[in-house]
Amino acid sequence: MADPDNIEERLKRLLVERLFLKIAPAAMSSSAPLLEAFGLDSVQLLEFVVGIEDEFQISLEGTDFSLSSFRTLADVAGFVRGRLGA
Amino acid sequence: MVITGLGVISPLGLESGEFWANLVAGRSGIAPLESLPVAGLRYRRGGEVRGFLPRREWLALATGRCSLYLLAAGAEAWAGSGLGAGGERVGVVVASNFGDVELVEDRLGGRETPPANPQPTVYSLQPIISPAATLAGLNQQTLADALSRLLGARGPSLALSLSCSSGGAAIAEAFDLIRAGRADVMVAGGADALSLFAWSGLSALRAMTSEEMRPFDRRRSGTLFSEGAGVLVLEDFEHARRRGARMRAEMLGYGSSNNVHHMAAPPPGGRGLEKAMRAALEQGGLAPEAVDHINAHGTATPGNDATETAAIKAVFGAHARDIAICSIKAATGHTMGAAGAIEAIAAILTLEEGLVPPTLNYGEPDPACDLDYTPNEARRRTLQTALSNSSGIGGNNVAVLFRRFAR
Amino acid sequence: MNFPENANKTACRAVLVTGLGPLCAAATGAGALLAALEQGRSGITTTPAGRTALLSGFSAEQHTGSDKPYLDRCSALALASAKLALADAGLAAKFPESTRAGLAFGSAYGAWQTMELFFRDVAQKGANLARPFLFPHAYLSAPASLIAMEHGLHGYHGVPASGWNASAHALAQGLDQVRSGRCELFLAGGADAGGGMLFEALAAAGHFEAGSGEKSSAPGEGAGMLVLEEAGHAAQRGARVYARLAGAGFASGEGSEALRRALEHAAADAGITLAAVDGYVAASAGGGLEAQENEALAALRQDASWNPRITRVKTLWGETFGAGAALAASAAALLVSGRLLAESVTAVPASSSPPRVWLVGSLDPGGAAVGLLFTNIIP
Numbered sequence: 001m002a003d004p005d006n007i008e009e010r011l012k013r014l015l016v017e018r019l020f021l022k023i024a025p026a027a028m029s030s031s032a033p034l035l036e037a038f039g040l041d042s043v044q045l046l047e048f049v050v051g052i053e054d055e056f057q058i059s060l061e062g063t064d065f066s067l068s069s070f071r072t073l074a075d076v077a078g079f080v081r082g083r084l085g086a
Numbered sequence: 087m088v089i090t091g092l093g094v095i096s097p098l099g100l101e102s103g104e105f106w107a108n109l110v111a112g113r114s115g116i117a118p119l120e121s122l123p124v125a126g127l128r129y130r131r132g133g134e135v136r137g138f139l140p141r142r143e144w145l146a147l148a149t150g151r152c153s154l155y156l157l158a159a160g161a162e163a164w165a166g167s168g169l170g171a172g173g174e175r176v177g178v179v180v181a182s183n184f185g186d187v188e189l190v191e192d193r194l195g196g197r198e199t200p201p202a203n204p205q206p207t208v209y210s211l212q213p214i215i216s217p218a219a220t221l222a223g224l225n226q227q228t229l230a231d232a233l234s235r236l237l238g239a240r241g242p243s244l245a246l247s248l249s250c251s252s253g254g255a256a257i258a259e260a261f262d263l264i265r266a267g268r269a270d271v272m273v274a275g276g277a278d279a280l281s282l283f284a285w286s287g288l289s290a291l292r293a294m295t296s297e298e299m300r301p302f303d304r305r306r307s308g309t310l311f312s313e314g315a316g317v318l319v320l321e322d323f324e325h326a327r328r329r330g331a332r333m334r335a336e337m338l339g340y341g342s343s344n345n346v347h348h349m350a351a352p353p354p355g356g357r358g359l360e361k362a363m364r365a366a367l368e369q370g371g372l373a374p375e376a377v378d379h380i381n382a383h384g385t386a387t388p389g390n391d392a393t394e395t396a397a398i399k400a401v402f403g404a405h406a407r408d409i410a411i412c413s414i415k416a417a418t419g420h421t422m423g424a425a426g427a428i429e430a431i432a433a434i435l436t437l438e439e440g441l442v443p444p445t446l447n448y449g450e451p452d453p454a455c456d457l458d459y460t461p462n463e464a465r466r467r468t469l470q471t472a473l474s475n476s477s478g479i480g481g482n483n484v485a486v487l488f489r490r491f492a493r
Numbered sequence: 494m495n496f497p498e499n500a501n502k503t504a505c506r507a508v509l510v511t512g513l514g515p516l517c518a519a520a521t522g523a524g525a526l527l528a529a530l531e532q533g534r535s536g537i538t539t540t541p542a543g544r545t546a547l548l549s550g551f552s553a554e555q556h557t558g559s560d561k562p563y564l565d566r567c568s569a570l571a572l573a574s575a576k577l578a579l580a581d582a583g584l585a586a587k588f589p590e591s592t593r594a595g596l597a598f599g600s601a602y603g604a605w606q607t608m609e610l611f612f613r614d615v616a617q618k619g620a621n622l623a624r625p626f627l628f629p630h631a632y633l634s635a636p637a638s639l640i641a642m643e644h645g646l647h648g649y650h651g652v653p654a655s656g657w658n659a660s661a662h663a664l665a666q667g668l669d670q671v672r673s674g675r676c677e678l679f680l681a682g683g684a685d686a687g688g689g690m691l692f693e694a695l696a697a698a699g700h701f702e703a704g705s706g707e708k709s710s711a712p713g714e715g716a717g718m719l720v721l722e723e724a725g726h727a728a729q730r731g732a733r734v735y736a737r738l739a740g741a742g743f744a745s746g747e748g749s750e751a752l753r754r755a756l757e758h759a760a761a762d763a764g765i766t767l768a769a770v771d772g773y774v775a776a777s778a779g780g781g782l783e784a785q786e787n788e789a790l791a792a793l794r795q796d797a798s799w800n801p802r803i804t805r806v807k808t809l810w811g812e813t814f815g816a817g818a819a820l821a822a823s824a825a826a827l828l829v830s831g832r833l834l835a836e837s838v839t840a841v842p843a844s845s846s847p848p849r850v851w852l853v854g855s856l857d858p859g860g861a862a863v864g865l866l867f868t869n870i871i872p
Contacts, residue, residue, distance in 0.1 A: 019626060020562040043350045046292060047626035054622050126619045174754065177743065181654075183632065187608075193690065194609060195616045217697035224602045224691065226633070227656030231859040234745050240754075243745035243861040244662050247603070247633035247654035255651070259666075266669050268743055268758070283612050286620035287628035344596070344641040344650040349629040357590075361647060365675075479629050480638030482650050 008077045014051040015073075019044050030074040045070065052076070058083045087264055088326050088333040088491065091169070091273075091319030092431045093162030095155050096418050097133035097312055101162050105428075106435050109443045110464040114417045116299065116310055122285055129294040132280060133312025133419025147232040149222040150186025151279035155315035155424070160233045160275055163317040168331060169271060172238030177269040179259045180229045180245050181252035181276050182423040183478075187283050189214060189223025233273065233317075241269040249478025250383075252276045253316055253426025257486050258340040260320040270325040275317035276427035284422065285311065291350060293387050301384035301413035301445050302391045302459045304452035309385040312419025316427030318434075335434040338372060338471070338487040341365025345481030352389045352477070356397030359383075359475060362483040363401045366473060370487045374402045377409060377487075379442060379472040381433040382459075384413020385420055392454040394475065399457070410467050412436075412460040416446035426476035430486050433472040437490040442467050507872055508671045508739075511732040512582025512720030514574040514682070515823045516556075517810035518546035518713055523581050527827055535809045537711045543696070546713025546811025547687050557643075563630060564639070565604035566686035566714075570816075571636035572643060574716035575680055579644065582720040582732060588645040588678070595649030595676035596641055597666040598718075599659025599683035601815035602691055603633030609690055636684060640718075649676055653815075657776075659683045660717060661818035661855035661863035665741035667721040679721040682819035687714030700858065701780065701812075710779035713811025717819030719826070724871065735826040739763035740866035749788035752776070752862040756793065756852055759864030767799040769850055770866070772828065774821045776854035778807035786856060801852070804828075818855035818863065825851045825867040 012025035021038060034040065040048070048070075049060050058080070069079040092102050097115025099105035108115070115133045124130045135155065140148070144157040169176070192213040222228040226245040234243040242263050248255040253276025260272030278284070288294060288311055295308030326333055343365065345358030367374060383394055391413075399406045414432050421428055436442055441464050448461035470490050477483045513523040518536025520526040528534070537546045553564045556573030564572065579586060588594045608631040615623045629635060634652040641650060649670050653662035660683030667681035692712050695701055701712050727734060742758025744751040760767045773790070777783040793799045806824045807813075813820055827833045829849040848870045855863040 018624070022560070022562070041348065041351070043291065043625055043629070046290065047624055050290065050622055050624060054618065059621075123620075126621060128621050174744065177745075185654075190605075190608065191612060191616075193694075194612050217694040220690070220694040221698055224605050224608075224694075225656050226654040227601070227658070227857055227859050227861065230655065231745075231861065234861075240744060240746040240751070242743035243859075244653055244655035244658065244743075246652055248650070248652045249632050249634050259651070262666070262669050263743070265673075266762075268741075268762075282615060282620060283608070286615045286623035287611065287625075287631065289620060290623040290625035290628055292625070342649045342651070343647055344638065346590075346642050346645055346647050348642075349635070349638060358647070365648075369675075478634070480632060480634050481641065482634060482638070482652075 007080055008073055010055055011073055011076055014055050015048055018047050018051045028073065031072050034070055034072055052080060056080055056084060087261060087337045088321055088323050089318055089335045089337060089434055090321045090326050090331045090333060091163035091167030092334060092434065093159035093317040094428055094431055095135055095158045096314035096421060096428055097135060098418050100138055102431065109414060109417055109432065110441055112444050112446060112463060114446055116419055121280060122282055127285065128289050129296060132310050134280060135313055147235055149228050150188055152182055152186050152277050153229050153232050155279060156180055156229055156233055156275055156277035157236055159315035159317040160236060160273060163319050164237050164273065167319040172240060174240045175270040176239040177241030177263060177272045178230050178234045178239050178243045179256045179272060179274050180233060181256035182226055182229060182247060183249055183252060183278050184281060184284050185226040185229055186223050187281050189219040191281060191283055193220045229277065237273060239273060248482045249480050250422055251426055251476040251478040251482040251484040252423035253428065254430065254474065254476035254484030254486050256427060257318060257430055258342055258484055261337055261340055264320060264322050270322045272320045273317060274320055275315055276424040277315035278313055278422035278424050280311065280313045298447045299386040299416040300447040301386040301416055302452065302455040303448050304450040306386045306388060306391060308387055309415065309420045312421045314421045314424045314428060316424050316431050318427065318431060333491045335437055335491050336489045338489055339366050339369030340484060340486045343483045347481055350479055352393040356393040358481055359394060359397040359477055359483045360400045362485040363397065363473060366485040366487040372471060372487065375405045377402065377471050377473055378469040379433065379436055380409055380411045381429045381472065381474040382411050382413045383475045383477050384415055386415060395455045395457055406457055410442045410460055411457055412443050413445045414443050426484060430474040433474040434488055437469050437472050437488060440466055440468055506672050506674055507724035507737055508668050509722050509724055509727045509737050510719055510735045510826045511722045511727050512578040513735065513823045513826060514578025514581060514718040515820055516570055516574045516577065517715030517813060517820055518548055519810040522577050526823060527832055529809055530824060530827065530833055537811050544711035546711050548714060565607040565630050565635065567600060567604045567684050568630065568636040568639050570686060570716040571598060571684040572639055574682065574684060574718040575640045575644060578680065578718040578720050584720065586644060590647050592678060593648055593676050594646050594678040595670050596637060596646040597651035597663035597681045598637035598640060599653035599655065599663035599815050600633055600636065601656045601659050601685050604631050604635050605691055606686060607631040646680060655861065656857040656859055657814050657817055658855045658857045658861055658863045659815035661865060664719065664738065664819060664822055664865055665863065668738050668741050671721055671723050677723045677726040680718055681721055682718035683815040684716035685714055685814040685816050687712055710807060711811040713813045715810060715813040715816045715820060717816050717823050719819060719822060735830040736867045736869060737871050738865065739868050742864040745861040747860055749785045749792065751860055752786060752789040752854060752856055753792050755862040756854060756864040759852060759866045763866045767793060767797045770799065770801055770852050771849055772851040773801040773803045774825045774851060774853045775803055775805045776856040778805045782856055782858065786854060818853060821853045822865055825853045829867050829869045831869065
């Protein structure tokens with residue numbers, strides 16, 4: 001389906017757009033710890049989850065978004081890739 | 087300051103007597119939703135007002151479901167007070183999270199004409215798109231105006247909106263206005279109706295549960311939202327005494343605070359709610375040891391119940407374990423802006439009857455919630471004083487303090 | 494003339510206005526408001542769509558200096574105004590938890606733009622794709638929560654949603670909280686954001702006549718937060734004092750009669766009669782509300798021999814709804830302070846000699862009314 005880089009780019013863009021972050025998507029690190037690097041709280045993390053559901057047309061339930069799949073953007077991309085069966 | 091009238095409409099009953107009977111019998115109003123388009127919703131159970139047939143004069147004044155609930159509860163409270171005529175010394179203060187927000191939904195294209203409902207509810211009201219309707223949906227003063235007109239009240243008339251502490255805030259405002267001599271009688275109420283707007287937002291925050299609501303239980307996993315209204319008639323004591331009114335309880339004071347923490351998360355330790363309870367005791371001139379009962383906010387979210395317990399322990403110390411606490415939300419659902427008013431009414435009925443309503447669905451103690459929550463069955467207690475707590479999104483807290491009226 | 498202890502049942506402390514944070518189409522900040530009033534400089538602009546009083550160049554970052562990722566426009570106006578008011582009062586931006594500081598923020602329509610943004614998504618994509626981050630910002634109480642968090646206001650927290658009287662009720666809450674000794678410092682006022690769906694509905698409902706003359710009312714937006722302070726607290730820190738908020742009155746009903754009673758109650762709450770009131774800051778500027786207000790004033794002229802000087806400040810910045818009474822109160826505070834010296838097109842007197850007592854009227858189309866009394870007489 002989508003190529004790996006593209007998923008990460010889409011994740012970065014949706015994170016910036018949905019959370020109104022004042023940072024360029026290109027400047028975001030895929031390997032930085034997500035919560036700390038972008039100062040996300042629990043509500044913002046939920047917003048990111050809804051953004052992923054909307055962008056990739058998948059549904060994430062409580063058990064899906066364990067913190068381990070959301071440690072870095074690369075982790076999230078891997079998780080999404082798995083769900084898309086790419 | 088005394089309470090001389092009470093009115094409730096809720097999933098537990100369409101007036102206060104039915105509400106109380108169901109509450110102490112341990113019944114719950116939580117059920118699969120019928121009024122919202124449930125197919126697309128993550129959470130599909132909640133509390134709905136059912137079988138409500140509004141009177142013609144309410145329909146003439148109301149702009150939506152929330153205002154109909156308010157008028158229904160207001161009419162009951164007013165009738166019970168025996169006041170008869172309104173006038174210049176009678177005021178109205180109402181509070182709601184969202185008011186008649188379905189009118190805004192109609193403007194924005196969200197509400198479809200509901201399907202024919204076998205059990206008539208007010209949801210059969212059709213979508214309305216008009217400028218006046220949109221403004222009524224956005225402006226909650228519409229609620230206060232409607233109740234003022236229904237009762238012929240020509241004193242202060244105002245709406246407040248303090249998220250889920252709204253109902254408590256309306257009672258607090260009524261208390262202040264009478265104390266300041268701005269009215270002899272204030273009709274104070276909280277009201278909210280389920281709407282797609284509220285339900286989708288509250289679902290998105292994932293504060294709701296797919297299981298049962300279990301306040302203060304270790305297994306608690308979230309709240310379930312609901313709807314209704316609670317209205318109280320507050321009256322200057324001398325005014326009530328002169329006319330020989332039935333005095334339901336005395337209001338001693340209230341406390342109000344903000345957590346100064348986060349838009350959606352409760353602060354660890356419950357400092358904000360602690361401040362509100364302390365301020366209520368200070369205004370009421372009551373020592374912490376004199377409090378017998380707390381009708382808790384108790385939403386059954388993991389955060390709230392632990393935080394509220396910590397706040398109660400901070401205020402009451404060792405005495406916290408002697409207080410008969412309950413959360414009625416597993417029975418009523420979380421009625422949002424009505425909760426503070428409905429729960430204050432429950433607290434007053436608890437004092438009158440000497441019967442503490444149960445916290446339903448309680449089974450497993452939580453080390454972080456280690457007080458007496460009156461699990462599962464109503465309990466007889468001799469009670470003199472009661473606090474009712476409310477907290478809301480954005481960090482608002484209100485605690486209202488009542489004393490049993492000594493006849 | 495003296496102000497006797499009033500009939501208020503609560504312990505009575507003097508409540509002073511020590512900071513103003515006006516934000517409207519005509520002015521940003523107390524100094525600019527003073528200049529706008531002196532010069533009669535209007536912020537109302539005429540476009541093909543009609544006359545409006547919007548803050549065209551307003552940006553939240555510029556005023557709040559904060560890095561909040563998202564702010565509803567109403568919240569942004571409220572935060573900016575709160576910051577202006579505290580700075581004007583010479584107060585710290587953040588209060589310690591121990592301070593007995595309260596907040597009352599009023600709004601008629603609240604964060605309706607976020608409500609719209611949030612709900613359009615729900616309508617189009619379905620409830621399960623609703624945005625959790627936006628939802629808390631859509632509450633009418635969101636601006637108040639944000640102000641409390643920004644400035645450390647832990648105490649009394651009031652959020653009137655009483656339509657066009659919202660900030661009048663907020664100021665009255667502040668009056669009662671400080672008067673009774675519960676708070677020593679209080680931030681009170683309101684905000685409303687304009688444009689879009691709201692202005693369309695207001696115009697279509699007949700609140701504003703499109704393309705009408707200069708004397709008619711125009712929909713606007715703005716915020717007005719005021720710092721109220723207990724007299725002893727203000728004296729201790731050597732605060733500059735604009736005015737004393739000495740009374741509030743409420744009433745509701747049909748037509749002009751509610752406003753008449755509200756003004757009488759406000760004077761009585763301050764322990765004086767209307768005859769002792771020099772001036773009146775009008776609630777209306779054109780339209781049906783002006784007719785109602787004029788009727789009330791005519792009745793008071795006849796029955797109470799009250800013949801005040803009248804200024805219609807809303808001809809300068811339009812109808813700002815939940816912010817309206819607070820902006821009018823800011824003008825009243827400047828008037829009684831004696832700082833407003835020049836003749837202005839709003840019929841403000843050159844220099845009425847002290848003592849000065851001004852009433853502010855507030856009127857909601859639904860029929861409720863509020864009066865607020867300001868004076869330079871400080872006991």
